[in-house]
Amino acid sequence: MSLSDNMKPGEARCPGHPTTKELIGNDRGGAPKPLLEDSYEFLGDDDIPYERYTSEKFAKAEDERLWSRVWQWACREEHIPEPGDYYVYDIGDRSVLIVRTEDSEIKAYYNSCLHRGTQLKPANSSGFCNELKCPFHGWTWSLKGKLESLPCDWDFPHVKKEEFSLPEVKHAVWGGFIFINFDSDAKPLDEYLGVLPNHFKNWKLEDRYIETHVVKKLPANWKVSSEAFLEAYHVLETHSEGVYTAGDANADYDIFGDHISRFIHTIGYTSPHITENRPSEQEILDMLLGKRTDEGSGRVLPEGSTAREIYAEHVQGAMKEKYKQDFSNLTVTETIDSIEYFTFPNAFFFPGLQLSMVYRFRPNGVDGALFDLLFLRPKPIDGPCPPPPEPFHLEVDDSYTKCPGTEFLGAVYDQDTNNLLSQTKGFKSGFKKGQSLGNYQEARTRHFHQTVDKYLEENNG
Numbered sequence: 001m002s003l004s005d006n007m008k009p010g011e012a013r014c015p016g017h018p019t020t021k022e023l024i025g026n027d028r029g030g031a032p033k034p035l036l037e038d039s040y041e042f043l044g045d046d047d048i049p050y051e052r053y054t055s056e057k058f059a060k061a062e063d064e065r066l067w068s069r070v071w072q073w074a075c076r077e078e079h080i081p082e083p084g085d086y087y088v089y090d091i092g093d094r095s096v097l098i099v100r101t102e103d104s105e106i107k108a109y110y111n112s113c114l115h116r117g118t119q120l121k122p123a124n125s126s127g128f129c130n131e132l133k134c135p136f137h138g139w140t141w142s143l144k145g146k147l148e149s150l151p152c153d154w155d156f157p158h159v160k161k162e163e164f165s166l167p168e169v170k171h172a173v174w175g176g177f178i179f180i181n182f183d184s185d186a187k188p189l190d191e192y193l194g195v196l197p198n199h200f201k202n203w204k205l206e207d208r209y210i211e212t213h214v215v216k217k218l219p220a221n222w223k224v225s226s227e228a229f230l231e232a233y234h235v236l237e238t239h240s241e242g243v244y245t246a247g248d249a250n251a252d253y254d255i256f257g258d259h260i261s262r263f264i265h266t267i268g269y270t271s272p273h274i275t276e277n278r279p280s281e282q283e284i285l286d287m288l289l290g291k292r293t294d295e296g297s298g299r300v301l302p303e304g305s306t307a308r309e310i311y312a313e314h315v316q317g318a319m320k321e322k323y324k325q326d327f328s329n330l331t332v333t334e335t336i337d338s339i340e341y342f343t344f345p346n347a348f349f350f351p352g353l354q355l356s357m358v359y360r361f362r363p364n365g366v367d368g369a370l371f372d373l374l375f376l377r378p379k380p381i382d383g384p385c386p387p388p389p390e391p392f393h394l395e396v397d398d399s400y401t402k403c404p405g406t407e408f409l410g411a412v413y414d415q416d417t418n419n420l421l422s423q424t425k426g427f428k429s430g431f432k433k434g435q436s437l438g439n440y441q442e443a444r445t446r447h448f449h450q451t452v453d454k455y456l457e458e459n460n461g
């Protein structure tokens, strides 16, 4: 009889090991309250059909009913700090021109001229301008979207300037991110984000700056690409070098409403899959500090401390040195763990100090995705903040390790990318037509699909 025989589906947890919430709650100093909040329910166990990833028809339905109605972050506020700064955000065939006006207001416009449709600014561009002038015939709008002039206006008596202001796209700001939504009736961003603003009250992403920004082409549908980051179940096989220093099977998963889900995956706890010769706390510390166990790390674990606690102290010290601020108020889990909040449909926010990434996945054809990978770091307390870097572009076959600043995790991301192409091929070559997900560890993937369905099924009107 297996351990789960007397349990309802979804109730079983990795046997014989503390849950992540138990682990982080027992760290010296405990864990912030939001991280201890438990929110999981069984969501079903039917297969997820592969055609959701491979069908043109499905992608078209997503384009029409999902991407047209969800909140999605387009850029950071620091991409357009000064009046006249603009940034173009593209999602599928849609394009938004985001502008800072003379009054420092943010405006978001459909990136299409009201004369004959030409894009006012090229896709994926950013820069500075005093006015928005179409490159085809020169119709010109103010930064506030008012039509100012058009050549040969005698030929356009039917064009009333007051009726030709640039149509706006709904936008809102959270955590330093400028979000847009093509649905003018969309509910407010704050409401859409559910628990996120409250959970991030003490993790102000607006107080961070972009240290690294990579845009990588991925060889898989945007949902497959996102799903590679929704669970730690693959760590054992895909990132096996990490199993001595990272809890995987006992990671915690939570789902908060339609749009938010989370995992917390501990660093400094050996995977439950390692059943023999589990390393001692001293050995874990040695490994975390990057030294081979038999050489020692030079740091002796004090009596009564855990490797996690001492490693967190070490990380806080290194970060203090680098970013000239004191981080000793942070708990162990906030300092070292992989804490990841997914925001439907395509954003991931990591509030941690060391693991402080942001991801975004956009469709790039049915079998492709664009992956924005950012590292956000604490803004300097005194002195100027570094401007956002130009994104470093990587093709499908390029290694992340080519990008300065991602050496630390680049090899790990490469391992994830390798799975994506193989999965996409397998979707098409398999006899079985859908994926069978774990009830707990892969619940976020199921939840992701259930929310996709809500958008596809709801009337557009």
Ligand code: FES
Binding pocket: 113, 114, 115, 116, 117, 118, 134, 135, 136, 137, 138, 139
């Ligand atoms: S298309 Fe824009 S001015 Fe003609």
Ligand SMILES: [Fe+2]
Binding pocket: 228, 234, 238, 239, 412, 416
């Ligand atoms: Fe991974």
